[in-house]
Amino acid sequence: MKELIFGLIGGTALLMYGVDKMGEGLEKASGDMMKKILSVLTGKVWGAFLVGAFLTAIVQSSTAITILTVGFVNAGLMNLSQAVGIIYGANIGTTITAQLMAFSFKFKLTDIALPVLGVGFGIQNLSKNKKLQNIGQALMGFGMMFLGLKILNSGIPFLKESESLKYFFTQYASIPIVGILLGAFVTAMVHSSAATVGLVMVLAQAGLLDIQSAICIMLGDNIGTCLSAQLASLNGNINGRRTAWAHTFYNLFGVIITLVALPLFVKFVVIVTARIQPASDISAQIANSHTLFNLVNSLIFLPLTKYYVAFLNKVIRPKNDAHMNEVYLDKLLLDTPVAALKASRSETIRGTQIVKKMFIDVMNFIFTGDMKIMGQIADDEVVINQMQKDITTYIVELSKRELIETQSIMVPATINCINNIERIGDHVVDISELCKNKVDKNLQFTDVADNELREIENVIVEMFENVVIAIEYRDKESIKRVAELEDKADNLCATFEENHIKRLDDETCNVDSGVIYIDVISHLERIADYIYKTAMLAKDELYGEKRKDCSH
Structure with a gap:
């Protein structure tokens, strides 16, 4: 019994550690390629499905791919349909590990565990090439995985003699629901579906599990693997959470359908x-059940992806205020600078849209005197101030990574962008304070003054619309249009100030109102200036080019 316990503990530990290290090594070795493929992924769900299967087959970690997918969706680099397609594919790609384990049982590949471990150790410690070191780590993990299986395999005779284990597995684990819960619990604890499948194979080889019981544990294993993605999505935006739930609902649906048709599925696998x-032996049946389950599930979902995404959009709704939840920054992307910088731009665009709303609100406050608007502006300013802090912290953290020259230019430009946005927010708040003073003193602007302010408002709103396009797409026409509108705003502000001074001289305008009007005009001119500065950053530095001519 002592040999059995020690063998189970040591073999399981080696199996889990080996699977983890193999996946980590493969992920590092192919990390740049994997992240680059994901970051430029476009097209339909079928393409995403194939990419998900391909990358997971290389990395051998559906958890890593799913978590990275959640991060890319959070950053706005991938839409929900593409993310769902990757999840379908990742679930299939990860079953290759189970197939390798089954193959090792049949052809005694466990005997090469120590040589592979030794070769991997040599490559990792003797090579100076980082990629080769990662491949060495993957080989060491591969060897440990097989060594763990060999140790577990050597305990099969002891397992067969254990009456208590026989009783547990025949009386309890043979109940489908118990098997599913057991598989889900073990996988959630060890964070490795492959390790769970390996243990199931050993138990089945010992005669403690029949194929139906093994399949039930495998089904639970597919539920347990969803935990990591759920944890990764907790601090993400609504689409990141939808991606995590897409993974969970997808696996749950497959498990329920398979459970309903369990006898048919078992027969199909056999x-x-x-x-x-x-x-083949029972290990091959278990590995094939893992592959067939995910293959059939993906074939059911692929044609229905459009409806599945609509379902996710309807069921998983934003919490509280949308401004506070649509966050694109994700620490998972910091090791992929191109993705992290794109996420920062997306967050800056979100900030621009918020200050645009603040600007429209404050202009409405000028014309209506509705004091409720002031509270909305104050709430939005809190969001903008926090956003400035978050983006700056994120970019500073990114700057500690190894960046190429263009990315080093983009880092300060991104900070300058969000600083411009925050300053616009400050000017809007200052205007709201002036409006409050106007309301408190029961002051009015003349109709002419109101019309002048509406004219400037229209120009600045158009500037906001164009600067968003400029930041997102580096659109030359939008950048040019912002420059033209900034000139127009400056001219209007200068003209309207002169007009207002004439009205004061003619005594057609109250002096107190006149002072507030001049201050509002001054703030509007500064807002237009900051929008222009942001557009000029989008022209060059925000996209990695040194500042050229910023005259207009």
């Missing part, structure tokens, strides 16, 4: 295995 692997 027949398919007998056809493609005539001399």
